[in-house]
Every structure is written in C-alpha cells, then in structure tokens.
Amino acid sequence: MLLELKNLSKAYHRSEGPLPILTEANLSLAANEFASIQGPSGCGKSTILLISGGLLKPDEGDVLIDGKDPYKLGSSESTSLRAAKVGFVFQQFYLIPYLTVIDNIMAPILAVGQNRALATERARKAMARFKLTERSNHLPSELSAGECQRTALARALLNQPSLLLADEPTGNLDPDNAGIVLDAMTEFADSGGAVLLVTHDESAAERAGRRFRIENGHLSESGG
Numbered sequence: 001m002l003l004e005l006k007n008l009s010k011a012y013h014r015s016e017g018p019l020p021i022l023t024e025a026n027l028s029l030a031a032n033e034f035a036s037i038q039g040p041s042g043c044g045k046s047t048i049l050l051i052s053g054g055l056l057k058p059d060e061g062d063v064l065i066d067g068k069d070p071y072k073l074g075s076s077e078s079t080s081l082r083a084a085k086v087g088f089v090f091q092q093f094y095l096i097p098y099l100t101v102i103d104n105i106m107a108p109i110l111a112v113g114q115n116r117a118l119a120t121e122r123a124r125k126a127m128a129r130f131k132l133t134e135r136s137n138h139l140p141s142e143l144s145a146g147e148c149q150r151t152a153l154a155r156a157l158l159n160q161p162s163l164l165l166a167d168e169p170t171g172n173l174d175p176d177n178a179g180i181v182l183d184a185m186t187e188f189a190d191s192g193g194a195v196l197l198v199t200h201d202e203s204a205a206e207r208a209g210r211r212f213r214i215e216n217g218h219l220s221e222s223g224g
C-alpha cells in the first residue's frame with residue numbers, strides 16, 4: 001500500500017477545549033489508485049491530507065506512507081520519506097514568493113541534491129505540459145491563481161513521488177486547464193502512483209476510481 005490511514009482521530013486543541021475533526025478514519029490506497037475526498041467546507045479534508053502527508057500528527061491512529069510511519073521516524077528521516085515519496089499540492093499553493101516559476105518547481109528536488117541540469121530539463125517539460133513556459137521567469141505575485149495552482153502541481157510531480165496529495169488543485173481553473181491537471185493526475189496513477197484528491201468539483205471527483213466523503217468527522221467510501 002502506498003498510503004494507509006488506520007483508526008485516525010484528530011482534534012484541534014484550543015484554549016476553549018478540543019475541536020474534534022476526524023474520528024477513527026481508515027483508508028488504504030494502493031499503486032494505480034485514484035481516490036477523491038469530498039465533503040462540506042470545514043469538515044476536515046485539508047486536515048486529513050496534511051496528516052496523510054506526514055505534516056500534521058494525528059491524536060490517535062497510524063499513518064503509513066509506503067509502509068513507513070512518518071510520525072514514528074526522527075525528523076530527518078521523516079523529511080527524507082516525504083521528499084522521496086510525497087507530492088503535495090496545498091490549497092494555498094505555498095509557492096516561495098521570491099523564486100520564479102521555474103525555480104519554485106525545481107526547489108524541492110534541488111534541496112534533496114538532484115543534479116541541476118536534470119532538474120532543469122524536467123522542469124521545462126513540466127512547464128510545457130502545464131502551459132507555464134511563457135511564465136517561467138515570473139514571480140508568484142506576477143501569476144494568476146490558476147497559474148499558481150499549475151506551478152504547485154508541476155512542483156509536486158517533479159521528483160516523481162509515489163503518492164500525490166492534492167487539495168483543490170482545479171479550484172481556480174477553467175475547464176481546459178482543469179482537464180490538463182486531471183489528465184496529469186490520472187496518468188500519474190496509471191503509471192504506478194496513488195492519488196488522493198480533495199475537491200468540491202463533482203466533475204473532478206468523478207475522475208477518481210474510489211470516492212470518499214467526510215461528514216460529521218466520519219470518513220466513508222461511497223463506491224466508484
């Protein structure tokens with residue numbers, strides 16, 4: 001399995017007391033699987049993605065990324081596991097504001113010691129695929145929201161991860177560009193990866209072979 005969530009529970013702890021978000025959530029994703037998660041705003045979709053990506057520790061339960069629990073590793077091993085295995089498209093993009101599009105796309109793989117010439121070649125291909133070539137030297141503040149979204153996806157895929165976690169990656173896109181993004185995610189799953197897509201967009205969710213919902217803290221699978 002590329003991702004296993006076992007009996008996960010999570011509350012946000014605030015001074016007023018705990019705010020329970022997820023209760024005993026279970027999910028397993030194998031290679032070649034494309035899953036979507038839907039549910040109302042505030043139900044915990046971004047929370048479950050952060051937990052799945054090794055970025056937010058659950059209160060209870062286990063997370064296995066390709067068999068390893070990021071929360072049971074030391075911080076440098078956990079960082080290496082994430083860098084090697086996980087591509088993350090954040091709902092707020094989190095592009096680095098002082099780096100151009102191409103440098104944002106390459107930043108994570110240069111950080112893990114990838115050769116610059118190879119990184120540049122891959123980044124150029126990714127920019128062509130996501131129609132970013134003409135914006136290669138723009139800063140994030142000089143991009144549209146949809147261009148930021150495509151830059152974030154190109155960055156997430158550049159190190160050829162096994163697991164792609166994408167939070168509303170088509171939220172700012174017109175149908176043509178949304179199609180490019182969804183095709184890229186489908187191809188990623190078909191070539192041996194696993195995709196977990198959070199979306200409010202029904203037509204995007206329909207691309208997934210497995211469909212989940214979160215309601216009142218409970219994650220359930222509704223059939224593909």
Ligand SMILES: Nc1ncnc2c1ncn2[C@@H]1O[C@H](COP(=O)(O)OP(=O)(O)OP(=O)(O)O)[C@@H](O)[C@H]1O
Nearest residue numbers: 012014019021040041042043044045046047048091
């Ligand atoms: N760090 C935090 N501390 C306290 N509460 C939080 C924190 N982060 C999120 N929440 C609350 O937890 C709930 C779930 O948040 P989450 O971001 O997972 O929702 P979501 O399903 O992704 O919503 P949306 O569809 O609007 O993106 C929300 O009600 C939010 O207000």
Ligand SMILES: [Mg+2]
Nearest residue numbers: 045046091167
């Ligand atoms: Mg969210």
